[in-house]
Amino acid sequence: MRTPAAKLAEVKALTKAIDMSVPYAEAVALSEIKAPTYLGKGTIDRLADVIQENKTEVVVVACRLSPLQQRNLEKLWHTKVIDKTALILEIFGERARTKEGVLQVRLAHLVYQRSRLVRSWTHLERQRGGAGFLGGPGETQIELDRRLIDEDIVKIKKELAQVKKTRELHRKARRRVPYPIVALVGYTNAGKSTLFNKLTKADVFAKDLLFATLDPTMRQVKLPGGQVVILSDTVGFVSDLPTELVMAFRATLEEVLEADLIVHVRDFSHPDTVAQKKDVEAVLSDLGVKDQVDKGLIEVLNKIDLLEEDEQNRIVTAKKRQANEWPVSAKTGQGLDALLYKIQEMLSQKDQTVCLMIPVTDGASLAQVYRKGRILERRDTDSHVLIKAVLPPRDVPAFQSVICQEEAHG
DSSP states (O other): OOOHHHHHHHHHHHHHTTTOOOSOOOOOOOSSOBTTTBSOHHHHHHHHHHHHHTTOSEEEESSOOOHHHHHHHHHHHTSEEEEHHHHHHHHHHHHOOSHHHHHHHHHHHHHHHHTTHHHHHHHHHHHTTOOOOOSSSOHHHHHHHHHHHHHHHHHHHHHHHHHHHHHHHHHHHHHHSOOOEEEEEEBTTSSHHHHHHHHHOOOOOOOSSTTOOOSOEEEEEEOTTSOEEEEEEOOOBOTTOOHHHHHHTTTTTHHHHHOSEEEEEEETTSTTHHHHHHHHHHHHHHHTOHHHHHHOOEEEEEOGGGSOHHHHHHHHHHHTTOTTEEEOOTTTOTTHHHHHHHHHHHHHHTOEEEEEEEETTOHHHHHHHHHHSEEEEEEEOSSEEEEEEEEOGGGGGGGGGGEEOGGGGO
8 A cells, every 4th residue: 555655756756757846745634535626625725825825837636636626626726737647648648759659648638638528628629729619618619529529539549540450460570480579567667668778788768757668669689598589668557547548558558468478677676666566467467467467477676776785685685585586777787687597487488399290391390490499309201300399389380280299209
């Protein structure tokens, strides 16, 4: 369970991610949630003085406000009020770079905006450049806005469908050269991109900011035994991730669903590391990889360089007894060699032993099995080459036509 101080610190970090200064922040104790305003009258009046004193332009409330609550607080405080969902949407809007990422953010914005038409009609009219409608924001105006948003949503979904088709073609291309996929997941700012850069020698944007990475990036990595894998860097999770974003970014997170192995990167120096771990596992379960979560993911305990030396030594010694926990520093490189060996070991546990009867005339299949697998036995006849080999699961279907029973070796 997160403390109010931890929740407050997270929202402050979110505002930092889009260069907003925070002159005042407070964790407010609530005896009950007021339906019209969320906060009680005494708290609203007290904060109104703080807002006026600081000449505040935007107030961020670290919860999910209803449209009515948001509108009422704005009237009482005479300033713009946004909730945590709107803040995260704003960050995503600034960070997205790929076509799919931009489309996903626009879709999430529209879904969120549609639910708030009761207060956003004037904003939409400005977006349209002034449509010249007569009268006030009556029901007709709201219905027009809803129709415009619905049309935009349909258009973006069509564009996304096309982008997804392109990504599926890329996936099929990868299956033809089917290297195992290892997905890095974790709480936002856990150090995934720094680890990704260190392992792949890539140059992905990595900074001490929440949601520094929004678009999936994939690079090849060679494991100690020579096996090539594809490492995927994904968007970070956050507590109470807005429903609009979970849905909108499901396609982006499909790389996780496709992964042969999921590596959970944790900021082990963070006071809320245990709560963050639970949040990530909950989202992964919702995405459809509950089995992998239940069996236990490889956990990278990152940022141990930020711990005191005695604590580092204690963690490294203690975690040697934990099969799936690996203390590392993506920044300094400490523990990364051991992590690559662990990834190699975990992937090899999934390998399958198969017996193949390949015609001597089929040199391509013979070359492929030597390239993809580990040969345990080989026996040559006049017409066939009989091979027992260990293959990664994703490579087995390619040899389906030549798989034989093990007795054929006898």
